[in-house]
Amino acid sequence: MLREEMQEVFIVAGNTHQEVERELRSARKKMHPASSDEPPMRKSSILGKKTEVVEDEAVEGEYGMVINGHSLAYALQEGLQLEFLRAACMCQAVICCRVTPLQKAQVVELVKKHKRAVTLAIGDGANDVSMIKAAHIGVGISGQEGMQAVLSSDYSFAQFRYLQRLLLVHGRWSYLRMCKFLRYFFYKNFTFTFVHFWYGFFCGFSAQTVYDEWFITLYNLVYTALPVLGLALFDQDVDHRWSFQYPQLYTPGQLNLYFSKRAFLRCVLHSGYSSLVLFFIPYASMHDTVRDDGKDIADYQSFALLAQTCLLVAVNMQLGLDTHYWTAVNQFFLWGSMSVYFAVTFTMYSNGMYLIFTSSFPFIGVARNSLNQPNVWLTILLTSILCVLPVLAYRFLYMQLRPTINDKVRHKVRQDKTPPTAAPRRFQPRRISTRRSGYAFSHSRGYGDLVTSGKFLLRPVRSRPPLFSRSQPSGSPVAEDSPQIFRTITEEPSA
Amino acid sequence: MMASSYNAKEEDGHHSGASGPCGAAVKSKKPDNTAFKQQRLPAWQPILTAGTVLPAFFVIGLIFIPIGIGLYVTSNNIKEFEIDYTGIDMSSPCFNCSQNFSWNSTRPCKCSLPFSLDQPFESNVFMYYGLSNFYQNHRRYVKSRDDSQLNGDTFSLTHPSKECEPYRTGSDNKPIAPCGAIANSMFNDTLELYYVDPNGTRTQIELAKKGIAWWTDKHVKFRNPGSNNSNLTASFKGTTKPVNWNKPVYELDSEAENNGFINEDFIVWMRTAALPTFRKLYRIIQRKNSMTPTLPRGNYTLEVTYNYPVRSFEGRKRVILSTISWMGGKNPFLGIAYITVGSVCFFLGVVLLIIHHKYGNRSNNSDIPN
Numbered sequence: 001m002l003r004e005e006m007q008e009v010f011i012v013a014g015n016t017h018q019e020v021e022r023e024l025r026s027a028r029k030k031m032h033p034a035s036s037d038e039p040p041m042r043k044s045s046i047l048g049k050k051t052e053v054v055e056d057e058a059v060e061g062e063y064g065m066v067i068n069g070h071s072l073a074y075a076l077q078e079g080l081q082l083e084f085l086r087a088a089c090m091c092q093a094v095i096c097c098r099v100t101p102l103q104k105a106q107v108v109e110l111v112k113k114h115k116r117a118v119t120l121a122i123g124d125g126a127n128d129v130s131m132i133k134a135a136h137i138g139v140g141i142s143g144q145e146g147m148q149a150v151l152s153s154d155y156s157f158a159q160f161r162y163l164q165r166l167l168l169v170h171g172r173w174s175y176l177r178m179c180k181f182l183r184y185f186f187y188k189n190f191t192f193t194f195v196h197f198w199y200g201f202f203c204g205f206s207a208q209t210v211y212d213e214w215f216i217t218l219y220n221l222v223y224t225a226l227p228v229l230g231l232a233l234f235d236q237d238v239d240h241r242w243s244f245q246y247p248q249l250y251t252p253g254q255l256n257l258y259f260s261k262r263a264f265l266r267c268v269l270h271s272g273y274s275s276l277v278l279f280f281i282p283y284a285s286m287h288d289t290v291r292d293d294g295k296d297i298a299d300y301q302s303f304a305l306l307a308q309t310c311l312l313v314a315v316n317m318q319l320g321l322d323t324h325y326w327t328a329v330n331q332f333f334l335w336g337s338m339s340v341y342f343a344v345t346f347t348m349y350s351n352g353m354y355l356i357f358t359s360s361f362p363f364i365g366v367a368r369n370s371l372n373q374p375n376v377w378l379t380i381l382l383t384s385i386l387c388v389l390p391v392l393a394y395r396f397l398y399m400q401l402r403p404t405i406n407d408k409v410r411h412k413v414r415q416d417k418t419p420p421t422a423a424p425r426r427f428q429p430r431r432i433s434t435r436r437s438g439y440a441f442s443h444s445r446g447y448g449d450l451v452t453s454g455k456f457l458l459r460p461v462r463s464r465p466p467l468f469s470r471s472q473p474s475g476s477p478v479a480e481d482s483p484q485i486f487r488t489i490t491e492e493p494s495a
Numbered sequence: 496m497m498a499s500s501y502n503a504k505e506e507d508g509h510h511s512g513a514s515g516p517c518g519a520a521v522k523s524k525k526p527d528n529t530a531f532k533q534q535r536l537p538a539w540q541p542i543l544t545a546g547t548v549l550p551a552f553f554v555i556g557l558i559f560i561p562i563g564i565g566l567y568v569t570s571n572n573i574k575e576f577e578i579d580y581t582g583i584d585m586s587s588p589c590f591n592c593s594q595n596f597s598w599n600s601t602r603p604c605k606c607s608l609p610f611s612l613d614q615p616f617e618s619n620v621f622m623y624y625g626l627s628n629f630y631q632n633h634r635r636y637v638k639s640r641d642d643s644q645l646n647g648d649t650f651s652l653t654h655p656s657k658e659c660e661p662y663r664t665g666s667d668n669k670p671i672a673p674c675g676a677i678a679n680s681m682f683n684d685t686l687e688l689y690y691v692d693p694n695g696t697r698t699q700i701e702l703a704k705k706g707i708a709w710w711t712d713k714h715v716k717f718r719n720p721g722s723n724n725s726n727l728t729a730s731f732k733g734t735t736k737p738v739n740w741n742k743p744v745y746e747l748d749s750e751a752e753n754n755g756f757i758n759e760d761f762i763v764w765m766r767t768a769a770l771p772t773f774r775k776l777y778r779i780i781q782r783k784n785s786m787t788p789t790l791p792r793g794n795y796t797l798e799v800t801y802n803y804p805v806r807s808f809e810g811r812k813r814v815i816l817s818t819i820s821w822m823g824g825k826n827p828f829l830g831i832a833y834i835t836v837g838s839v840c841f842f843l844g845v846v847l848l849i850i851h852h853k854y855g856n857r858s859n860n861s862d863i864p865n
Contacts, residue, residue, distance in 0.1 A: 173534075202632070202770055202771060203630060203632040203633060203634070203771075204630045204632075204633045204771075206630075206632075206633045206634040206635060207634050208632055208633065208634035208637060234534070234536065234538075236534070236538075240534070281832065283770065284828045284832070285826065285828055285829050285832075286769065286770070287770060287772070287826070287828070288625070288772065288773070288774055288824065288826065289823045289824050289826045290621070290623075290774070290776070290817075290819065290823050290824040291823055292819060292820070292821050292822065292823055293819070294619070294621040294707075294776055294779065294819050295707065295708070295709060295776055296709070296763065296766055296775065296776060297823065298768060298769055298770065298773055298774075299766045299767060299768055299769060300631070300632055300637060300766075300767045300768060300769040301766070302769075303769035303770075304769075324540060324541070324542075325538045325540055326538050326539040326540070326541070327536040327537070327538045328536070328537075329536070330538075351711070351715050354646075354715065354716065355646075355715075358642050358643045358646055358648070359641075359642055359643060359656070362642050364711060364715060364716050365709055365710075365711025365712060365715065365716065368711065369709050369711065373823070374821060374822060375822050375823050375829070378562070378566070378822075378829060378833075379829065382829070382832060382833060382836065385555060385559075385836065386836060389552075389555070389840060389843075392543070392548060392551075393552075393843055393847065395543055396543050396545075396548045396847060397847065397850065399543055400545075400847075400850055400851055400854050400855050401850070401854055410540075410542050411542065411544075413540075414540075414542055414544075
């Protein structure tokens with residue numbers, strides 16, 4: 001965590017409030033000489049409420065900080081909190097040593113409250129439980145210290161090094177899949193709905209649906225359910241080995257690029273455009289038209305069939321553009337859904353179904369009579385191409401002019417063709433004997449006083465008599481004889 | 496604490512097969528190392544490169560433009576003639592009929608419109624009546640029908656569905672057959688076509704009224720009630736005609752094959768249109784032989800029995816005579832759309848090629864910033 005490249009590592013080990021404050025302030029001034037004494041608060045944008053979020057401050061160079069439990073007790077008090085937060089956030093790494101479990105949780109909560117960040121806490125022992133529960137994401141390590149951390153965590157695994165995989169591979173893929181799924185789901189449903197808005201102008205605003213009622217029922221349930229599920233389960237932008245190779249791929253997730261308000265607006269505009277194409281092209285091509293044997297094709301039922309087929313083909317082509325990782329399952333879901341659509345349509349519009357359930361299936365004969373017209377298929381082809389081509393052009397253009405980190409890595413993957421070999425794992429020498437880290441006793445005075453001082457409790461505590469006093473003659477002989485230097489903590493009434 | 500059961504072999508977190516304190520084999524918690532569960536399924540990973548996108552644009556452009564030209568040329572070769580006979584202008588022959596309309600008039604109003612065809616119409620000529628500003632796609636209108644009744648179900652004949660309200664029961668509470676607003680507003684103008692010779696003699700052009708509805712409609716969807724079609728009057732006993740009709744449904748035609756619910760004009764009307772401007776097939780003028788054109792060049796007269804009022808909702812009525820091709824009636828839109836999209840696609844391909852040439856190496860640079 002502390003590296004050679006760090007310019008300086010600040011040690012905060014003050015005994016009193018003023019000392020700690022001085023140390024923190026000097027650290028901050030050294031890192032960012034021009035920083036003001038007032039913490040830079042984020043401008044509030046929600047209803048004029050004052051926010052408590054502290055802005056990030058950029059520094060030149062890398063710094064580290066080490067702070068121990070005593071000083072942390074002072075640093076987490078009301079007046080010094082923000083000072084500590086600012087100084088700590090300017091560093092690349094902060095080590096808090098000899099802290100109590102509650103202090104661990106308090107540090108996490110401090111960051112959560114005053115920074116727009118997602119916090120992750122990882123620990124392996126029972127003393128990490130409060131920290132794990134306080135953070136947004138809690139990771140527990142199972143094994144040596146027992147299962148307490150695991151039981152209270154969101155994710156758990158057996159070794160610390162698996163954290164890299166959790167973040168860079170699984171976390172990243174999860175974010176990507178979730179955002180793609182959401183964007184596509186909104187797109188297909190907005191497109192489906194906006195078409196009715198345009199039809200309103202031509203049906204006297206009587207809320208007549210463009211599509212068959214059965215299509216509306218089965219659209220989200222059957223026809224477009226499995227392909228998008230396949231996208232959300234299996235999609236990967238790059239391999240797991242490449243994900244390790246390029247940790248920079250993680251930044252889009254940190255910046256929330258894939259599903260921000262702007263991305264949602266883009267999705268809505270795209271749906272608007274698609275719905276215009278999906279209504280007006282069939283409208284114009286069916287306007288005052290007839291079949292090739294002169295009979296009717298511009299009737300409501302044939303128009304509905306045409307519109308719904310165009311919609312389904314267009315949204316499935318869009319899904320095809322969105323999917324970056326075509327497994328056999330994805331292929332099966334996509335082509336399977338299209339064939340199920342045609343199978344169900346022909347079944348529902350057949351003679352048999354009409355004769356059994358007359359009022360439920362009034363669309364009899366429509367599929368046979370309109371899907372054998374070349375006119376209809378040419379319209380379907382035109383609408384789907386017109387829906388998909390702008391997206392293709394837009395994405396290609398962006399890739400040429402402003403490639404994202406994702407685009408670059410994917411191009412490199414394609415060029416190299418061979419996956420990178422995993423970095424050889426540095427094998428640590430195996431520990432031969434068991435090692436325990438919990439002790440039932442201590443032969444030095446330790447920090448019991450710190451714990452019982454109540455300095456950092458959230459609720460003000462009634463003052464208690466000190467547990468250990470130096471004047472007791474029957475004090476622990478070990479404490480008297482010990483050559484170690486230890487601190488005394490004088491009891492102060494809590495603020 | 497669990498320190499006592501700790502085993503050095505469990506260093507790597509592998510609990511596979513490690514013996515527990517009692518020596519029995521512990522079930523492994525390690526997930527299967529299959530391709531499916533470890534997300535290593537073999538997959539095709541396409542990527543948008545210039546080598547795939549640009550040819551796609553050019554190919555689409557090159558395919559669409561000829562298709563568009565073909566469609567446009569075909570559409571232009573279709574001959575179509577349209578004549579509006581609503582009678583808005585004072586100079587129109589049908590002006591009097593449109594003004595003096597009333598539902599109860601027993602004497603039908605007739606008007607005749609002369610027109611001339613510049614080009615002969617070959618092969619089968621289809622005669623349509625067209626309506627404008629008529630919202631057959633209004634939601635309440637579309638559901639105002641009873642498909643079971645129209646399919647010949649005897650129970651539904653005398654108990655029409657509630658969707659048909661307020662056209663469900665007629666005078667003295669008898670059920671209406673066919674019920675609903677769609678049936679009630681059936682188009683009932685009669686149109687006749689006469690060819691006027693250069694020397695003035697009028698010959699009536701034969702209009703075929705069979706084969707204008709979909710086969711599935713005529714033979715499956717619409718059936719007359721009762722077992723045999725011979726005595727329709729008896730089959731429809733207990734029902735009354737729709738409010739705005741002149742004669743009941745079993746008197747629509749003298750032929751039994753075209754009477755009752757399976758009357759083809761009725762079936763064509765019941766197939767509601769999707770848009771407020773539509774045309775419906777009225778009659779077919781069969782071609783005589785391949786030598787003579789079906790409708791030669793010259794003067795014609797259209798005789799209209801004006802029964803259908805459209806002035807109240809500012810609608811328009813028209814007659815359309817049209818030939819047919821493999822793409823249907825005359826509709827230049829699809830041809831023009833294909834040509835436009837094809838050329839835009841081609842142009843876009845050229846633009847993207849230029850952009851790729853100038854800036855395209857940005858994504859190929861292996862400079863991936865830290």
